[in-house]
Structures are given as structure tokens and as C-alpha cells.
Amino acid sequence: MEIPSVYLERTVEQFASLPGIGRKTAMRLVLHLLRRERQDVEAFANTLNELVQNVRYCVDCHNISDEERCSICSNPSRDHTTICVVENVQDVMAIEATQQYRGVYHVLGGIISPMDGIGPQDLEILSLVERAREPEVQEIILALSPTMEGDTTCFYIYRRLADADVRVTTLARGVAQNDQLQYTDEVTLGRSIVDRRPFKGT
Ligand SMILES: [Zn+2]
Incomplete structure (x- = not known):
């Protein structure tokens, strides 16, 4: 496709770099923008x-935040x-939408996946282990998607928490095997977090 403007071309390339957007859709979106009021x-x-200048990550839980501490961590x-x-x-948002959970969170920023070259050191696991050692912390809920990568990550974290004085639990399996957490309906996810059970590390 011959594009008659280098500016148009560059913008289309930027839109096409987004997930799920092909070049045709990118072109349609950019032309739509051009027809709107300047x-x-x-x-x-x-x-x-x-967004890029102001958005931050909570120093405690790594959730997206406008402040140093997110609105959940700073809520007494x-x-x-x-x-x-x-x-x-997205998983924080999904669990918050159930209105069944009053604790705080820890966002790993991904999941252990050797196929994608993501190891434990690429995730916020060390900071979780440090938080788990704080005297006030009593329970760690492993709420990861029930996929192979999710199970691997849960087991790794469980072992790293072995010397921390905390109860480790996991979601009740109302969440279907291989489902992504953020696509699970609110009722099922809400019940799964209320009915959580001890994590079995074997
Ligand atoms: Zn936070």
C-alpha cells in the first residue's frame, strides 16, 4: 500500500504496533483521527x-498509581x-470488581515462563518475600491463573516463602483450569477468593 505522507505512515506504524491492531485497522483509526476536530x-x-509522564507504580504492591502509594495500600x-x-x-481490577476482598495486593508484573525467557528475577518476587517477613503479614494468597506457568510460579513462590511465618493459600478452583483470571466472571472469582484454601506445595 502506497502511503502519500511520511507522517501518516509513521502514525500508522505506531498504531499497528499495538496488540491486535493490523495495518488496515491502524490506517482506519488514523484516518478517523484526522477527520476529527484538531x-x-x-x-x-x-x-x-x-500518562507516560505521570503514571507510577506503587512502592509497596507495584499496582499502577498516581501517587507513591496506591489507593489500596494507603487505605487504612x-x-x-x-x-x-x-x-x-488487570487482575487487581478483576478482584476489586468482585467486592469480596478487603486485603492488599502484590503485583508480580508477569509470570514465570521459560518459553518467553521470563524467570523469577524478572518479576517482583524478591520484594514479595521481603513483604512476607513483615510482622503484620499473616496470609499470602496466591491468585494466579490456573495454567502451567501459573502453577510453576505459585510453587516457586511457595518455596521462597518457606521460612516466612505466613499462611499460604490459593484460590478455590471455581476458576476453570487454563482460564485467565481477568476473564473469569465476577461471581466465580469472588467465590474463589472467599473459599480460598491452603496451598499444597507438592
Ligand atoms: Zn499499592
């Missing part, structure tokens, strides 16, 4: 700039004795 498009670009009415370990920020 100030709308500038606001769109400014929002992206503000949350139960800081219980830490729910999740793969990513």
Missing part, C-alpha cells in the same frame, strides 16, 4: 503524554495482614 486530536495526544480500612499475589494490574 483540538480533539491534540487532547488525545496530550492524554498519552500525561484495608486489611494489611493479607496480601493477594496477582500476575498483573
